[in-house]
Amino acid sequence: MPTTPTTVATPAFDGVNPLLAQDEALLPEVVEATRAAGAHLRERFSPDARLDSLADVVAAIHANDAASLGFLREPLQTLRPGAGWAEDEMESGSLPAGEWWITDAVEGNINHIHGMTEWSVTATLVRDNRPVLTAVHLPLTGDTYTAVRGGGAFLNGGRLSPSAKSELNGALVGTGQARPGEDEETFRRIGLSVTAMLTSALVTRVSVPATLQLIQVAAGRMDVFWQFSDVRSGLLSGALLVAEAGGTVTDTLGNPWGLASEDFLATAPALHSAAVEVLAPLR
Secondary structure, three states: OOOOOOOOOOOOOOOOOOOOHHHHHHHHHHHHHHHHHHHHHHHHHHOOOOOOOHHHHHHHHHHHHHHHHHHHHHHHHOOOOOEEEOOOEEEEEOOOOEEEEEEEEOOOHHHHHHHOOOOOOEEEEEEEEEEEEEEEOOOOEEEEEEOOOOOEEEEEOOEEEOOOOHHHHHHHEEEOOOOOOHHHHHHHHHHHHHHHHHHHOEEEEEEEOOOOHHHHHOOOOOEEEEEEEEEEHHHHHHHHHHHHHEEEEOOOOOOOOOOOOEHHHHHHHHHHHHHHHHHHHHO
């Protein structure tokens, strides 16, 4: 089994945050921004939504993003005026030094525009390529998941903790497609990994978006999530939630995960080695 990643990742989680108090003070306003965007998206949502073409899908996605960003972007930029803003939610890789806002104005937009319920609003502050605070708001339930680096992970103020399962054959695991148009090799790995987990885990779930599976890992409802992609906006918020809840976040080789990593794995602590054993050979 390989023991070193093909790219050197900046470890995202080391348990140290000298600005913990400052970050915790920012969090309520970040939550408020996600809730305001979410309330507007809830008004735009209909379970009866039906689309007839790719052109309709693309137009609806862009309209939703613009509507949500109208409530999200200005408050966050006012909160940290020196922070950069990642314009493209599909971007991957490391960021320049300093602070950056990584948001997904409609995480699970494809679900929203098709009248399905798995969607949210996310906002994450990244400092020197490490996520330091995040809020994930689910407008249809009113739930808000939050985490601050070094301060724990919470659902509506109640602390989160991961699953205590220790055997993969009893685990609920999941993965999904990060974006349309991934390369053929990525699709091949996804298919192989699903087959491998179908024979190793109890139940394997394939769905989008990533964040709504990662919050389940953080809350202990799911046990493992992996993704053969490095799209920042779909992973950062959930990665911080899982890590701060006490879960394990690495790449699929078991090496420290960071924004330069090629892929992603989040697990209940006792299942990490078993998950790596299944997924690492596919790299």
